[in-house]
Structure formats: C-alpha cells, structure tokens
Amino acid sequence: MSGRGDRGRARGRGGGAPRGRGDSGSRGSSPAHGTPRGASPSFGSRGSSPAGGSGFRGGRGEGFRGGGAPRGRGGVRGPPPEQVHYASEPIPAPPEGPATIDARINTMQLGVEKFKKAPKSVEHPLRPGFGSLGAPIVVRANFFALKIRPGLIIHEYRVDITPKTDINRLKARILACLEDLPAFAQYKLDVAHDKSEKLVANRALPQPLDFEVTFVEEGETTPRPNAKTYKVEIVKTAELDTKQLTQHVGGDLANKDIDINPIVSAINLIIQMQSSRTGIRVGRNRHFFGPPVQSIGNGVEAWRGYYASVRPAWNTMMVNINVCMTAFVESKNLGTAIAQFMQGSYGAVPTLSRMFQKSNLKVKTLHLGYRKPVRAILGKTPDQQTFECKEMGGTVTVAEYFKKKYPNNPIEYPHLPLVDIGTSEKPNYIPAELCQIIRAIPFRGKLDDRQTSDMLRVACQSPK
DSSP states (O other): OHHHHHHHHHHHTTSOOOTTTOOTTOTTOOGGGOOOTTSOOOTTOSOSSOTTSSOBSTTOOSOBSSOSSOTTSOOOOOSOOOOOOOOOOOOOOOOSSOOOOOGGGGGHHHHHHHHTTSOOOSSSOOOOOOOOSSOOOOOOOSEEEEOOOTTOEEEEEEEEEESOOOOHHHHHHHHHHHHTSGGGHHHHTTEEEOSSSEEEESSOOOSSEEEEEEOOOTTOSSOOTTOOEEEEEEEEEEEEEHHHHHHHHTTOGGGTTOOOHHHHHHHHHHHHHHHHHHSEEOSSSEEEEEEEEEEEETTEEEEEEEEEEEEEETTEEEEEEEEEEEEEEOOSBHHHHHHHHHHHTTSOOOOHHHHHTTOOOEEEETTTOOEEEOOEEOSSOTTTOEEEEGGGTEEEEHHHHHHHHOTTSOOSOTTSOEEEOSOSSSOOEEEGGGEEEOSOEEOOSOOOHHHHHHHHHHHOOOOO
C-alpha cells in the first residue's frame, strides 16, 4: 500500500523524494542559505522545497506547488498594496427629445440625379435611388458632421530626425520634446503630427525649418547630464486643397475620381491631435484616458477611451466616434506585484513573460527617480546576486551594495527577486521593492477567462 502511494506521488510531482525525507533544501530552509539542489529559488516562500523534492508539478515547469499561499499559512510578503482610486462617473446618456435631422439629408436624391449623367461603369455601378417602401424612422448614430473652413489649404511636411532612429516610441518622445521648446511655441497650435514622420499645418511654415532638441525622459522636466541631442527638420512635401474634397462629397462629376485619401488622412491627424497629446494611443485611432475604470485582476486594469475616424458622406465629412475599452498594467510597487503573483500562482517563479506577457514594462526607481524599462526579473535575491564593484573594493552582493550606498533605502523584503533595468552589456540589478510600475502601460497579451468576463462586464454598461 505504502509503495503504491509513493509511486503515485512520484508520477504526480515529477519523481521527487518520498514525503518527509527531503534533501539539503528541506522544509523550513531559507534561500539566503542556499538553493535546493536541482530546484529554482523560492525567494523565501515557506517551504523552499515542497514534499515532492524538486517542487515542480508533473514536469510542467510552471512553478512550485504550494509555495505561495498554502491553506491558511499566509504567503509571500511584499510591500503593502496602495490605495487605488477608480473612475466612478456614470456614462452620460444622449440628449433627450427627438433627434435633429440635418437638412442635407433631404438633398441626398440630388446626388443620385447628378450621377445619372456620369459614364456607366461595370466596376462601380451607380446607385439608382433610395428605398421608399415601409415607414421612415429617425435613428441616432455616432456620426457627427465636420465643418471645414472654406478655402482651407492643408500643408503637409516630412519630419526628419538626425541621428536617424526606427524606434517609434523614441520618435514620439523626441517630437514631444520638440513641442516643449520655446522656439516651437509659435507653431504648436497650428500643427498636428503622427508622432513619427508626418506633420500637417493649417498655414505655411517657413522653410528651411529645423530645431535642436535635447532629449528629456518622459516624466522628467530637465535633461539628464548625458542627454542626447537630436536635429529635427521639417520639410514641406505637398499642399492639400480641401476644396477638392468638398466638391467630391458634394457630387461634382469633375472630382468624382480624385484620390481623397491624402486629405482624409491629414484631417484624421488634426481630429486626433488633442487626444494624442492628453491620452494614451493604443493601436491606430484609439486613445485612452485615466483614471482606470476597474481592476480586472492579476495586475491588470480596464481603461476607457474612444475611437475616432473621419469618413466621407453625402455633402459633408463625418467623424465616427466609438467608445472602447482596453487593458493596462496596474501602476503599483513592483515588489507588491511580484508577491501577489507568487501568492496567486502558488509560488510560481515570477518572470516578465509570465506576469506581463508582451507588455513593455517600465518602472520608476524610488531611490534615484529614474524611469527605466525592465529587462528581466531574475532568479536570485539581493543576498544571492554578486557583482564586481571597484568602489567597494571587489565582489559584493546587491544587498551589501544597497546597504552601504543607499542607507536611507533599506531593503525590507530581501526574499523578493531582483530585477534588471540595465542592458545585456551592462546589467543593472535593483531590488523589486525599489521599483514603481509607471502609469499608463498598455497590457500586451491575452486576458484569461475571468479577466475577459470582467472586461465585458465593465464595458457593457448602460448610459445613465
């Protein structure tokens, strides 16, 4: 009987030692005194080597069984969670009373009559008319008429950045720094851009036009001592006459076949410029605004925003606006996030991909105030990771370095893993508790079933 029971446990837990025998990392050992042979560090969770020996369930490699928050025994300690304030304003209802019917709707038949005079085409057959059977009704739609100033010329420009970069986030930040320059203030209200290489203006800008831009990190107000300087050149490429667009949507046969896409694209930039400056763009035309609406679990929260796009309609241009939701990473202490992950996953070893999937995680260091991308969550604690430090005369642990270098920032949770905010050539190890996940990081990954259900519940709310 006992032999069969031992064999059953071995199959279910990866073939570890029989219960109660353990090894050098038996129950109650601390990661500061060494890691169990053949296992990953438990970062101080109770029972660094579960009864099964190696600690992995069935060879899945997803984490420790029972190492996070076993029944009634507490769990991994981390910095206390912060108080988060979520948006509580109700969704406004549309105005009461009958909808106002645009007078242009009554002239739509004129467009049909105009195009009856156009040459017939098999590829694009003309509409013979509008339906007349049934009872007409008025329907409210999320389309809004757009007024374009008569005679407006949109001036299109190309943005050249030197030294050249293909990183879109860096381009966007450089153009944000450009807008903060006092020398650019006279143009700021007249231009819109795509945060990359295209800029449009409602008036002609002087040529040549270039600026020296000193890079300032997001969230900071002054350049760092080693800040890089970029040259931004604004080069004119075209003039777009909106009169052609007005004539096209008004049914003018002479402008029936013109390409309106460049003008529509330019107007889209203008429509979305204010949102791109005050909100967070996710995707092509979607912008989101804080505060978050609700947490949907596992370090993810729901944000509300809207999608806006310009569309041609009869005798006018329309702006289509749709409310939308998306997921963002919760802004919290990274040590808290790791401890909560380990508790919720029964002690699974935290990694960037497991916790944040493909999200571009960025943190603010609490001891220096710098913002840095997180390269990795390590498999070692501050007491276990060593490095060469000439300042301190040789090899030291991360815990020793921070104790001497930053005595006002003591490490309170030494069992939590380190994070690397450096590069592959020059790693920079820092305790997770000294990192604050910055606000407004879009979550790049797949939501689980419960998160998806909560997201749908938040999104499907009736207006009040």
